[in-house]
Amino acid sequence: MEFSPFDIQQNVALGPLTTLGVGGTGRYFVKAESVEKVRAAVHFAEVHELPLLVIGGASNLVISDLGWPGLVLEIAIDGIRQCSSAAGEIFEVGAGVDWDRFVAESVSGDFGGIECLSGIPGRVGATPVQNVGAYGQEVSETIVSLLVFDRTDNRVRTLSAAECHFAYRKSIFNSDACGRYIILQVDYRLSRERRSNLRYRDLEHYFAGQPTTPTLREIRKAVCEIRAAKGMLIDPGDPESRSVGSFFKNPVLSDVAFARLQGKAQERKLRVPSYPALARQKKISAAWLVENSGFSKGYRRGRVGLSQKHALAIVNRGGATADEVIGLKDEIQHAVEQTWGIQLDPEPVLVGF
Numbered sequence: 001m002e003f004s005p006f007d008i009q010q011n012v013a014l015g016p017l018t019t020l021g022v023g024g025t026g027r028y029f030v031k032a033e034s035v036e037k038v039r040a041a042v043h044f045a046e047v048h049e050l051p052l053l054v055i056g057g058a059s060n061l062v063i064s065d066l067g068w069p070g071l072v073l074e075i076a077i078d079g080i081r082q083c084s085s086a087a088g089e090i091f092e093v094g095a096g097v098d099w100d101r102f103v104a105e106s107v108s109g110d111f112g113g114i115e116c117l118s119g120i121p122g123r124v125g126a127t128p129v130q131n132v133g134a135y136g137q138e139v140s141e142t143i144v145s146l147l148v149f150d151r152t153d154n155r156v157r158t159l160s161a162a163e164c165h166f167a168y169r170k171s172i173f174n175s176d177a178c179g180r181y182i183i184l185q186v187d188y189r190l191s192r193e194r195r196s197n198l199r200y201r202d203l204e205h206y207f208a209g210q211p212t213t214p215t216l217r218e219i220r221k222a223v224c225e226i227r228a229a230k231g232m233l234i235d236p237g238d239p240e241s242r243s244v245g246s247f248f249k250n251p252v253l254s255d256v257a258f259a260r261l262q263g264k265a266q267e268r269k270l271r272v273p274s275y276p277a278l279a280r281q282k283k284i285s286a287a288w289l290v291e292n293s294g295f296s297k298g299y300r301r302g303r304v305g306l307s308q309k310h311a312l313a314i315v316n317r318g319g320a321t322a323d324e325v326i327g328l329k330d331e332i333q334h335a336v337e338q339t340w341g342i343q344l345d346p347e348p349v350l351v352g353f
């Protein structure tokens with residue numbers, strides 16, 4: 001398939017496409033609603049020797065002020081198909097489907113497995129990339145397979161969940177095989193029997209005293225309300241949500257490193273918070289580290305700052321540049337390293353730096 005000149009846009013401003021609202025222009029831009037169009041876009045990039053940037057909803061991207069010198073390919077493949085199999089209900093979902101639309105549809109059909117992931121922005125195709133997770137659930141628990149376009153031989157293949165090597169905010173797509181695959185479809189196994197394990201503190205508090213087991217709809221409502229209170233639900237009217245969500249991952253510490261951290265905390269008469277959901281994975285709260293390194297919610301640094309509702313969200317307070325965002329990121333990382341000897345890793349993808 002060849003593109004008509006109208007299919008490819010040139011010099012497209014990328015900042016307005018992102019939830020953070022920073023970044024320069026993309027030299028070329030294509031929106032692909034089909035596998036054929038993905039194939040043609042890859043071919044175009046190869047023929048013209050252009051670097052390729054694949055995007056979904058651009059909610060986890062910090063794009064450099066210099067923009068992207070090659071082709072930006074937005075994956076917009078639609079469609080949700082439900083298939084019954086001996087192994088349960090499989091939902092085959094196009095990579096371009098809005099993630100929260102899929103969650104909403106599964107919850108209203110009373111299918112459990114992703115209800116705690118309500119309200120996360122972005123598209124289905126990006127969920128395996130960083131193994132999207134929140135409130136005790138990760139997509140790796142329900143993904144069974146993926147349809148991908150393999151850029152090494154330009155073929156469409158199926159990958160099993162096991163081949164994705166999912167871990168905390170990690171998969172082959174953001175590590176060993178970064179840039180190799182374009183995700184076209186993700187297949188999830190959801191179940192009417194599956195009931196969420198409400199082990200996350202905020203959810204436990206929300207439902208404390210409720211005599212009946214919360215329904216999927218109640219859990220979705222609770223998660224969305226909790227997220228909104230933290231500025232973690234995209235709302236054009238809420239400047240606290242002009243972000244990429246959490247900017248830093250929760251560090252995973254060895255027992256020795258954790259003991260060292262506890263020692264440093266005791267010297268400062270502080271206690272490292274330990275929530276069961278974090279402790280199980282030996283994670284510690286990045287938000288606690290940030291807040292105890294000199295940054296409180298609402299901290300300002302010119303046109304960027306920390307959300308007033310969440311210490312881990314760097315927000316664009318209006319007209320910020322990517323350089324300003326990175327400046328604040330560096331300042332926080334430096335302070336946490338100096339104070340606690342811990343390196344915070346950014347969660348979003350830094351593009352073009």
Ligand SMILES: Cc1cc2nc3c(=O)[nH]c(=O)nc-3n(C[C@H](O)[C@H](O)[C@H](O)COP(=O)(O)OP(=O)(O)OC[C@H]3O[C@@H](n4cnc5c(N)ncnc54)[C@H](O)[C@@H]3O)c2cc1C
Pocket residue numbers: 019053054055056057058059060061075095120121122123124125126127129130131132133134173181182183184231232233234241243244245246349
């Ligand atoms: C307010 C807010 C709250 C958030 N809360 C959470 C949260 O609770 N938990 C969480 O895990 N994340 C959270 N995020 C981060 C983000 O929403 C997720 O990572 C989301 O899955 C990104 O989807 P996207 O379509 O916007 O991906 P993009 O930002 O467009 O891309 C992210 C990465 O995935 C790659 N990618 C995207 N689509 C494809 C594809 N089809 N094939 C191959 N690679 C692809 C891109 O190249 C890039 O590397 C939050 C973000 C915001 C703004």
